[in-house]
Amino acid sequence: MASHLATDRGKTLLRVPGWRWPLAPVVALPLALFAFALSHAPAALAGTPWEATIRWLPALGLSLQLRLDSLSLVFTLLVTGIGTLVMAYSIPYMQGEYGLVRYYASLTLFMLAMTGLVVAGNLLLLFVCWELTSISSYLLIGFRHEEVESQEAALQALLITGAGGLAMLAGVVLIGQVYGGFDLGVILAEPARLRAHPWYGWALGLILAGAFTKSAQFPFHFWLPEAMVAPTPVSAYLHSATMVKAGIYLLARLAPLLGGTRAWQATLLTVGGLTMLLGAWQALRQHDLKAILAYTTISSLGTMVVLLGLGTAGAAQAALVTLIAHALYKGALFLVAGAIDHETGTRDVRLLGGLWVHGPTLGLVAALATLSMAGLPPTLGFVAKELGYGATLGWSAQAVAAGGLALVLLAANACNVALAVVLGYRVFFGEAGGPWPRKPHGASWLLVLPGLLLAAASWLAGLLPRYLDGAVAEAVGHVLPGAHPAHLALWHGWSLPLGLSVATLGSGAALYALWTRRPPAPRGEPRWSALAAYRWLVHRALPAAAAGLTRALQNGSLRFYMIVILASTVVVAGGTLLRSGLLGRGILGGEAYAWPELLMTGLLVAAALGVVLAPTRLGAILSLGAVGSMVTLLYVRFRAPDLALTQLLIEALTVILLLQVFHYLPPGFEETVRPRRAALEIVVAVSVGLLMAGLVLVANGVQFAPPVARYYLEQSVPLAHGHNVVNVILVDFRGYDTLGEITVLATAAIGVYALLRASRRKA
Amino acid sequence: MSSLILRTVARLLLPILVLISLFLLLRGHNSPGGGFVGGLVCAAAIILQMLAYDAPTARRMLRGGPWLLLPLGLGLALVSGLASLLWGQPFMTSHFASVPLPGGSTLDLGLPTVFDLGVYLVVLGTVLLIVLSLAEE
Numbered sequence: 001m002a003s004h005l006a007t008d009r010g011k012t013l014l015r016v017p018g019w020r021w022p023l024a025p026v027v028a029l030p031l032a033l034f035a036f037a038l039s040h041a042p043a044a045l046a047g048t049p050w051e052a053t054i055r056w057l058p059a060l061g062l063s064l065q066l067r068l069d070s071l072s073l074v075f076t077l078l079v080t081g082i083g084t085l086v087m088a089y090s091i092p093y094m095q096g097e098y099g100l101v102r103y104y105a106s107l108t109l110f111m112l113a114m115t116g117l118v119v120a121g122n123l124l125l126l127f128v129c130w131e132l133t134s135i136s137s138y139l140l141i142g143f144r145h146e147e148v149e150s151q152e153a154a155l156q157a158l159l160i161t162g163a164g165g166l167a168m169l170a171g172v173v174l175i176g177q178v179y180g181g182f183d184l185g186v187i188l189a190e191p192a193r194l195r196a197h198p199w200y201g202w203a204l205g206l207i208l209a210g211a212f213t214k215s216a217q218f219p220f221h222f223w224l225p226e227a228m229v230a231p232t233p234v235s236a237y238l239h240s241a242t243m244v245k246a247g248i249y250l251l252a253r254l255a256p257l258l259g260g261t262r263a264w265q266a267t268l269l270t271v272g273g274l275t276m277l278l279g280a281w282q283a284l285r286q287h288d289l290k291a292i293l294a295y296t297t298i299s300s301l302g303t304m305v306v307l308l309g310l311g312t313a314g315a316a317q318a319a320l321v322t323l324i325a326h327a328l329y330k331g332a333l334f335l336v337a338g339a340i341d342h343e344t345g346t347r348d349v350r351l352l353g354g355l356w357v358h359g360p361t362l363g364l365v366a367a368l369a370t371l372s373m374a375g376l377p378p379t380l381g382f383v384a385k386e387l388g389y390g391a392t393l394g395w396s397a398q399a400v401a402a403g404g405l406a407l408v409l410l411a412a413n414a415c416n417v418a419l420a421v422v423l424g425y426r427v428f429f430g431e432a433g434g435p436w437p438r439k440p441h442g443a444s445w446l447l448v449l450p451g452l453l454l455a456a457a458s459w460l461a462g463l464l465p466r467y468l469d470g471a472v473a474e475a476v477g478h479v480l481p482g483a484h485p486a487h488l489a490l491w492h493g494w495s496l497p498l499g500l501s502v503a504t505l506g507s508g509a510a511l512y513a514l515w516t517r518r519p520p521a522p523r524g525e526p527r528w529s530a531l532a533a534y535r536w537l538v539h540r541a542l543p544a545a546a547a548g549l550t551r552a553l554q555n556g557s558l559r560f561y562m563i564v565i566l567a568s569t570v571v572v573a574g575g576t577l578l579r580s581g582l583l584g585r586g587i588l589g590g591e592a593y594a595w596p597e598l599l600m601t602g603l604l605v606a607a608a609l610g611v612v613l614a615p616t617r618l619g620a621i622l623s624l625g626a627v628g629s630m631v632t633l634l635y636v637r638f639r640a641p642d643l644a645l646t647q648l649l650i651e652a653l654t655v656i657l658l659l660q661v662f663h664y665l666p667p668g669f670e671e672t673v674r675p676r677r678a679a680l681e682i683v684v685a686v687s688v689g690l691l692m693a694g695l696v697l698v699a700n701g702v703q704f705a706p707p708v709a710r711y712y713l714e715q716s717v718p719l720a721h722g723h724n725v726v727n728v729i730l731v732d733f734r735g736y737d738t739l740g741e742i743t744v745l746a747t748a749a750i751g752v753y754a755l756l757r758a759s760r761r762k763a
Numbered sequence: 764m765s766s767l768i769l770r771t772v773a774r775l776l777l778p779i780l781v782l783i784s785l786f787l788l789l790r791g792h793n794s795p796g797g798g799f800v801g802g803l804v805c806a807a808a809i810i811l812q813m814l815a816y817d818a819p820t821a822r823r824m825l826r827g828g829p830w831l832l833l834p835l836g837l838g839l840a841l842v843s844g845l846a847s848l849l850w851g852q853p854f855m856t857s858h859f860a861s862v863p864l865p866g867g868s869t870l871d872l873g874l875p876t877v878f879d880l881g882v883y884l885v886v887l888g889t890v891l892l893i894v895l896s897l898a899e900e
Contacts, residue, residue, distance in 0.1 A: 641795035642797070645787075646803070652807060660897045719857075724794055724795065727791045727792055728792070728875070730797065731792075735844065739855075739878075742840060745889045746836075746837055746885050746888070750833070752892070753892055753896050756897065
């Protein structure tokens with residue numbers, strides 16, 4: 001099927017209107033995973049989760065360990081359920097676009113990676129899936145890759161989440177070092193070991209860096225609104241409902257290990273709180289539907305981070321319910337925004353209005369979803385908001401801290417209410433807008449149904465919270481071991497949270513009034529922002545530093561390169577040699593040297609001096625040949641026939657090669673070198689010689705491990721059936737090395753060939 | 764550089780040098796020699812033709828040119844390493860077999876020889892690719 005789709009014929013087939021059924025497998029895969037997860041839900045809720053282990057790289061402690069416990073279950077159902085709907089929605093939405101195979105392949109890759117991420121029972125596997133989601137996100141943001149905007153946004157998202165991913169990898173490795181493995185079950189069973197370890201702070205900071213970049217927390221939030229250049233189904237799926245929640249998942253999953261400390265609480269409350277307020281405030285100033293949704297998403301992610309930072313059972317419960325509610329209503333709203341864009345050709349809220357007459361079903365979806373966004377009963381959004389207020393109020397014994405946090409939450413929620421009115425009321429029921437680039441003609445049922453299902457789910461969950469209650473309570477037990485939150489309910493009685501809800505609606509309405517009086521207008525980039533800092537770093541500072549470094553190191557002079565390479569070798573290797581204190585020890589042990597060796601050595605030194613002092617180039621080349629011949633003789637003398645044979649042939653070839661390039665070289669051989677430069681070169685050359693001599697002496701006299709030579713000598717015939725030990729080592733014992741070497745050899749040949757070709761073309 | 768003496772000698776030497784290179788390759792397992800040296804000798808034999816005649820003549824002696832030798836040699840080395848996977852053993856485990864020949868002697872075969880042949884071809888290809896490209900500049 002896949003190969004069939006990948007052909008050009010498949011591409012044209014995909015464009016035929018109404019040609020939908022070949023895409024059925026794309027929709028069926030997430031649906032099947034959804035059904036699978038659902039069928040294992042009772043086991044997860046009973047505390048005996050489905051598990052599977054596939055050995056992958058046992059040497060690295062990496063196995064495909066999958067575990068579907070209740071926390072994973074909640075996320076898996078969201079990922080696969082919304083995945084199914086988004087795939088179905090994409091069929092009409094993306095119809096006629098170029099590159100559909102790429103689109104569905106990337107989206108499916110993302111869906112699988114995200115599912116893997118939330119069911120991974122191994123930290124390394126989790127990390128691999130984490131990176132895969134970043135990559136598929138990059139591919140999908142840059143789907144319209146011929147547009148500069150898309151390229152920029154995709155790269156930005158990849159750099160930010162990729163940098164966070166690298167930090168997280170370091171954190172994962174630290175944790176793995178402490179526990180001697182990456183099995184999450186083992187690690188989470190014994191959190192005290194990391195808590196007591198001096199690396200705790202590092203591990204915490206690095207893991208949080210990964211989570212914050214992925215979940216668009218301040219100051220890394222700016223990639224998310226930019227990522228809205230992706231096709232809208234992608235924004236709905238990756239950049240609102242699921243991928244940006246990977247960071248939240250990571251925080252929830254590792255909360256038993258990393259959470260509960262002052263550092264954890266302070267960081268999460270500060271970062272999450274700032275993100276919450278900033279996102280809400282920025283959302284009010286946008287006029288693009290998707291930008292509004294993106295900034296409110298950032299705000300909601302901040303809320304979840306704050307709630308996870310509080311560290312009480314109620315707060316963890318509130319975080320999870322907020323997450324589910326947000327995924328449902330925000331997913332639905334993105335799908336509505338996509339449908340509006342598809343129908344009218346614009347997403348500017350200042351132009352939109354009175355869409356009800358053109359698409360009543362779409363209006364119904366928007367109304368249902370925005371009521372949940374505003375947190376009105378009987379939706380899940382209301383339940384989540386009440387839980388949030390309850391958790392913040394009950395968090396601290398100090399009334400000031402608890403009340404202050406509740407007020408921050410209230411401010412963010414009020415912005416949500418105001419924007420819910422904009423999206424749900426103004427766009428559909430307000431006075432007719434226009435002019436629109438396109439005339440609405442009634443959206444396809446596939447553009448409406450997925451959103452309707454999501455919006456309906458947020459109502460059903462609000463009306464019947466007891467079906468959610470068991471799973472959430474079990475999942476809270478994974479975030480805070482031993483915690484038992486109160487049962488979910490739509491009606492909590494007359495209480496302070498209810499009062500705050502009413503206050504939220506009031507201030508939301510007031511904000512909306514202000515918003516209509518002064519609708520957002522396009523404005524220039526602020527001078528100081530995280531985005532500006534990023535742009536300065538990536539577009540100015542890094543290229544300038546790279547260019548400076550290249551100019552300094554790659555100045556085109558071969559002599560300079562040699563000096564840099566050799567001098568650094570002398571400094572690094574020579575420094576190590578001197579510090580090791582081995583120089584005094586190993587001097588050649590008592591072998592007698594007779595006049596033949598002394599004579600050869602004398603000739604060798606004379607030939608080497610001849611290379612340096614020769615007045616002509618030809619003389620230097622011939623002297624070099626003489627050096628090689630002397631080395632060959634020494635090999636013969638010391639019974640190394642293989643080496644001698646090879647050296648002799650290499651000498652002959654070297655001379656041939658040198659003669660071949662002879663007439664390319666500049667005519668003057670006696671170059672005018674400034675005395676100071678010459679002195680530097682002499683110093684470098686002499687110190688390299690001394691270094692090599694020292695290394696040889698030391699290597700001859702020092703032994704760190706039992707010598708392997710004896711093993712090779714003894715085993716050459718029995719194991720490898722060969723009497724020539726040198727060759728047996730090359731092709732058998734250490735054949736792997738040789739394979740690498742001949743690969744390098746072939747690569748070098750291709751490189752030389754390419755250089756010659758390139759220079760020929762230039763000439 | 765077109766000397767009749769050199770041409771005649773080069774033509775006479777070519778088969779002998781190629782035979783020597785193969786001899787070095789095969790005897791490498793038990794005595795000095797091996798794929799690397801063998802490859803160098805064979806390359807030297809062809810370079811001698813290049814010096815006596817010219818580069819295109821030398822290139823024509825290799826069907827497919829040096830380009831073909833690199834993937835061939837690398838592929839052979841890789842396949843000789845992969846062969847042991849068929850026996851369920853790790854990559855590059857060596858296997859040997861003795862085939863009795865009529866007349867009482869035996870022929871000893873081993874995977875390392877195949878690997879060495881790969882080395883031979885890669886060395887030959889590398890040297891010739893560089894030298895011939897330089898000469899044809």
